[in-house]
Amino acid sequence: MTKFWSTLPILASLATAPAAAQQPVPPTRHELLDSTHAVIATATGARYRRDIEYADSVRGVVREFTLAGQMLRQSHYENLRTQRLDGLTEAWWPNGQLCLREEYTHGKRLGELRLYYENGQLKRRAQYGESGTSTGECYGPEGQLLPFFEYEVMPRYSRGDGGFMAIVQAISNNVKYPRDALKAKAEGRVFVKFVVTKRGEVAEIKIVKGVYPSIDQAALQAVRELRSFTPGQQDGQAVAVSFTVPITFRVQ
Template sequence: MKLQFLPLLFLVFLSPAQVIPFKGCSEPECSQERYFAIMAEVEAQIYAQYGFEYNDSLSFDFKLDDGGELSLLKSYAWINEDAISVYAKALKEQINTAEMEAGQDFSLNYRQDFSPEELSAPELSLSSPHPEARECRKFNEAAQLACAKYFISYELDQALDFDTFKDDLSADLFYQYGKLSRVNISRAPLVNKRLIDALQQFPLFDDQNFKKKSLEKSGEFIYHYKHIGLTDSAQAPSYFDQRYGEYIRSENWSQLRRAIDPTRATPLIDTLLQLHFYNEFLLRYLEEQLSAGNIPQRMWTTERYPQADNSSSDEKATSLSKEQSAELEKVPVFKDCNPEWSNEVLKTCFEYQMVKYISESYNYPRKAIFLGLEGKVYVYFVVEKTGELSGIEVRTKTYPLLDLEAIRVISETPKLRPATQKGKAVRMSFTQPINLKLN
């Protein structure tokens, strides 16, 4: 898979007719180029320090005092506040204060994004081995990759202490042969700013948990991590005030836009996404702040969910992804289902056969029985055009002992007759809940 990235985008906001001079420059164009070069150099140093690329948005408010010294009045980093001092130091060293007037103040904004060049991360070991992961060595290749993704997510949950600190995070983690290479963050208010430290704890999955070669075979892959802290609508006002209120109270509108949607100049609150429950309440909060006059103008657009689907996965043994077309002729078929049956009958047969297969194949771990572990795990997978399963991923966790056995069972699902659309085989994705209870 070849990863494509947008070109770097730098934004500099200055007061009207104001140019910040840099040493060695006599023209405004030279100062702008010097600014870009300084920030890019610091960005590269930061990436080298952490071992992976990540996106961020930073703002700096400077003022020149009567003694000719630059002071940082206010600053903000969306992701990594430790980077502020590094950028500020480099700027102070290169800004030509001799060409400025005492008392002059100015603001600089910088958007830190990926560069198109390949970047290699240092080989660092996973911080803590998981005994349960040894079981994954017995699994087939698809299940071993699912195990790796599971422990990436499990480690991130633990590192951010999401059991006690309820917050939200959406990020794409790019891995190259087992090494964390890039992190593209799409939602992370994270008032405790622990994300970078957490990511540093596990940039490589090696033989502490998995045979290294099993991940080398995977080449490049992306893990889509999502954790939603908001689960109770009654908590929504205080929840969003903690995460977005600081931008509003400080009138930091550029960072508010960035926190809502880091990918667009005009943020989009897309309630068609999997996060539509979250986004519906975020939209309500922002509109209320706008009506109260706390936000000067509407700085976002919306795509409203036409008819919210609030049915739980419990009500559907297997939930089809939203991408499935209305033109779908046949769902995947188990060998005991007659492909000549109608699609509605085949759906029922698929669900019945899947539940039957899982109940007969799932071996409740002895240690889990001893510990009295129960729960409901949700496993995502794709039925390929060949009828084989791929892309296995635990979407909702219980305990590693229970979840890994669920991965094994799903990965060993007998080959299916694939779904068809207009007479041709097509890929189809599912999310399968597995309810695990002790008798």
């Protein structure tokens, strides 16, 4: 089965990017990827490669290939740093058949999504509007019409209503303000990124934007104490999903 890349938008950009005209255009970047599509430093264990081509200092196109040169995915980004999609995204099966075609506008899926079986048979057709909800059809391998279900479903937290604000509230409840930070009157907003795995576990916790050493550590610990999630889904299959959450520390 072809690996899908989750593109669920969790949090807006942390900062406005500088104007493209004021910044030099970076050169195309080439990366080697392992079997999980994680970036690796050497060719040992490489299964794929990725080319990141900039249109200016912010926008660009990301392409992924097999080591033999077969195109697997191509995505257009409005902001490469924040991974905000804009335009057409396409993915292909290893046999060259189109697997996925979807449209984004300013980081939001908007327009038509099509998904195909490896033999070229249409698997899903859906239309997304401004509200984010979709309408469409699902098909079996032989072309038979199936009951429609959402292509992507966010992870649900096991407390409260399960939504994003329930996660933020749970983290806030776990926070313990460090004494040295209180004494120093250190305060601010920490951004923490983590992944909800296919099993609903919290993993890969790291600081995206810190404030003060002990405050950053308190934020990490508050996220570590989160309970389990109902995993997110993509096309009916459990997938790992990244979250970035803001945690505010303020001396009263």
